[in-house]
Amino acid sequence: MNGILAQQQWKGKLVAGALAAILGGVLxxxxxxxxLVASVLFGVYLLVSGFTEVYLAFTLPRSAPARVMWFIAGAxxxxxxxxxxxxxGEGYAVLLLSLWIGVGFIFxxxxxxxxxxxxxxxxxxxxxxxxxxxxxxxxxxxxxxPFDSIVVLDIVTGAWLVLIGLLQIVQAFGIxxxxxxxxRTLDPVAEPMAA
Numbered sequence: 001m002n003g004i005l006a007q008q009q010w011k012g013k014l015v016a017g018a019l020a021a022i023l024g025g026v027l028x029x030x031x032x033x034x035x036l037v038a039s040v041l042f043g044v045y046l047l048v049s050g051f052t053e054v055y056l057a058f059t060l061p062r063s064a065p066a067r068v069m070w071f072i073a074g075a076x077x078x079x080x081x082x083x084x085x086x087x088x089g090e091g092y093a094v095l096l097l098s099l100w101i102g103v104g105f106i107f108x109x110x111x112x113x114x115x116x117x118x119x120x121x122x123x124x125x126x127x128x129x130x131x132x133x134x135x136x137x138x139x140x141x142x143x144x145x146p147f148d149s150i151v152v153l154d155i156v157t158g159a160w161l162v163l164i165g166l167l168q169i170v171q172a173f174g175i176x177x178x179x180x181x182x183x184r185t186l187d188p189v190a191e192p193m194a195a
Contacts, residue, residue, distance in 0.1 A: 012172075016165075017169035017170075019165070021161065044081070046078070046081035050073075054074035063115075103143070105136065108132070109135030110132070112135065128171070141156065
């Protein structure tokens with residue numbers, strides 16, 4: 001069962017991590033003019049990661065608290081994506097996006113840590129905790145720091161997104177590696193049963 005779960009997870013984590021790293025790189029490369037572009041890319045990232053989290057909430061084989069946290073994080077990401085597309089180009093939407101980034105990071109962190117805590121045999125469990133802690137720190141920094149300029153927020157968010165994206169990519173390959181180990185362990189056991 002864990003091998004099947006890991007196969008489903010690693011691709012979603014890889015896509016979410018790549019999108020986060022790309023978005024962070026864009027924010028760092030063009031801090032001023034990238035804010036509107038970033039709102040679209042961030043909306044896409046929220047949409048993809050939100051649907052991934054909702055999908056995992058319904059396909060996870062056990063642990064109701066983990067499924068609830070994944071569903072909440074995913075649903076919140078989808079709602080924030082819709083708002084970012086709905087208010088595209090309006091000044092207050094860009095300012096609200098900074099709040100959404102902070103809240104989104106905190107919810108992502110809480111859900112990652114909750115999943116790791118409720119599923120001790122989860123492949124790549126250590127990386128869920130690492131990504132969760134860093135996401136929560138990023139969210140607290142974005143919400144609590146009194147930034148005078150959206151450009152400063154843009155640069156800080158870009159750096160955090162690159163870091164979180166790279167960690168999610170590493171996490172995805174860690175989950176894939178763990179899934180292969182589980183499959184290699186279970187294949188010899190399954191062969192005599194099939195015969």
